[in-house]
Amino acid sequence: MSNRTRQQLVETTSRLLERQGYHGTGLNQIVRESGAPRGSLYYYFPEGKEALVAAALAEQGDRMRRFTSTILSEIEDAVEAVDRVVERLIEFFSVSEHCGGAPLAAVALETSASSERLRTTCADAYQGLIDVFAQKLTQAGYPLQQAQVLATTIVAGIEGAVILSRTQQSTLPMEQVRAALHTLLTQAALAQRC
Amino acid sequence: MSNRTRQQLVETTSRLLERQGYHGTGLNQIVRESGAPRGSLYYYFPEGKEALVAAALAEQGDRMRRFTSTILSEIEDAVEAVDRVVERLIEFFSVSEHCGGAPLAAVALETSASSERLRTTCADAYQGLIDVFAQKLTQAGYPLQQAQVLATTIVAGIEGAVILSRTQQSTLPMEQVRAALHTLLTQAALAQRC
DNA sequence: GTCTATATAGAGATAGAC
DNA sequence: GTCTATCTCTATATAGAC
Numbered sequence A, B: 001m002s003n004r005t006r007q008q009l010v011e012t013t014s015r016l017l018e019r020q021g022y023h024g025t026g027l028n029q030i031v032r033e034s035g036a037p038r039g040s041l042y043y044y045f046p047e048g049k050e051a052l053v054a055a056a057l058a059e060q061g062d063r064m065r066r067f068t069s070t071i072l073s074e075i076e077d078a079v080e081a082v083d084r085v086v087e088r089l090i091e092f093f094s095v096s097e098h099c100g101g102a103p104l105a106a107v108a109l110e111t112s113a114s115s116e117r118l119r120t121t122c123a124d125a126y127q128g129l130i131d132v133f134a135q136k137l138t139q140a141g142y143p144l145q146q147a148q149v150l151a152t153t154i155v156a157g158i159e160g161a162v163i164l165s166r167t168q169q170s171t172l173p174m175e176q177v178r179a180a181l182h183t184l185l186t187q188a189a190l191a192q193r194c
Numbered sequence C: 001g002t003c004t005a006t007a008t009a010g011a012g013a014t015a016g017a018c
Numbered sequence D: 001g002t003c004t005a006t007c008t009c010t011a012t013a014t015a016g017a018c
Helices: A002-020 A027-034 A038-044 A049-074 A078-095 A105-111 A116-139 A144-168 A172-193 B002-020 B027-034 B038-044 B049-074 B078-095 B105-111 B116-139 B144-168 B172-193
Strands: none
Touching: A002 A027, A002 A038, A002 A049, A002 A105, A027 A038, A027 A049, A049 A078, A049 A116, A078 A116, A078 A144, A078 A172, A105 A116, A105 A144, A105 B105, A105 B144, A116 A144, A116 B144, A144 A172, A144 B105, A144 B116, A144 B144, A144 B172, A172 B144, A172 B172, B002 B027, B002 B038, B002 B049, B002 B105, B027 B038, B027 B049, B049 B078, B049 B116, B078 B116, B078 B144, B078 B172, B105 B116, B105 B144, B116 B144, B144 B172
16 A cells, blocks of 8 residues: 555654664665565655655654644643643653654754755754744743743753753653753743733 | 874864764764874774764763863853853854754764663763753852752753754754743742742 | 665775785 | 775665566
């Protein structure tokens, strides 16, 4: 079936990129671990590796955005909602055996200087995620500019915390950043009321 | 001369790792761009690529720690001192044509699952940097646990901001995170006085 | 849609001369 | 300390059969 094989390739690529990066992930490994037919890769992605990776990154960006958006819509209080997002990410990080959590970061760092296509794909994915947080914060009454600063800081803090947690093989950095973001959002809200 | 060639290899490796990551940086390229004699690589690093990269990462960690420590010791007020560190990093990011600023992150993400040696080297480097910030904050009167949370958040925020700034080719994310860290540290200090 | 075979290039690493 | 030559492996990509 057409979309089935293609989807296997994209999902396997996403998974491998997350722990090996762009240059560390070979097409042979992708084909092998996906179980997809060997001859299908260049049928679905005639432009080769870069196109396959771009598709995987875009899908990961969508997944992250939907995941975040769902949680933010379920909890009315903005501070608690952001807290819950980070808590859920910590859970995912734990079950991934301390090797997941930043599906875009490695590729972004490796390729931002060499591939415009992959760089912009990552940029769009990050911006989509930032927008989701910013929208929640503006709806909660934060001024627009402050909401944008805070949303960027949330995403940056999470990405950085994942890097630290992966190198330390511990959830502690993510827990610490979660606490700090809670403080930041709470006191920003307080300052705005006074 | 002995140390001269070795140093050329290490410095070139550091520079290439920063924008290409571990698997994207080949030994041939390192030798070529360093201008070091081709035959010297395995003389200075008999254990091969992993050892060379580990040396480069350790040196980058030291460099970052010294850079930060110097600035923090020059400015008495802790909040202003941290602000100044981020400002200086933004300057470096600008002159690197939006491709530098996170010398450890790419390798950390690529290899944390496959190389204990590189993972722990990155972990040690990050911890050294966190300790420098934490020490400044405790000296400024922040309680120990709060200082550790804030120090981790500073480093995580910076690393995440660099990722965003590189993908967006703009200093804006770093500026935004700088502002947010300023708010966080100021209000944490206020809360502690009341 | 999928296969195998292959082209071409580059990787990391080793041996042995100098 | 440094050189060249070479080994082996793997990479991406393509061609052409089925």
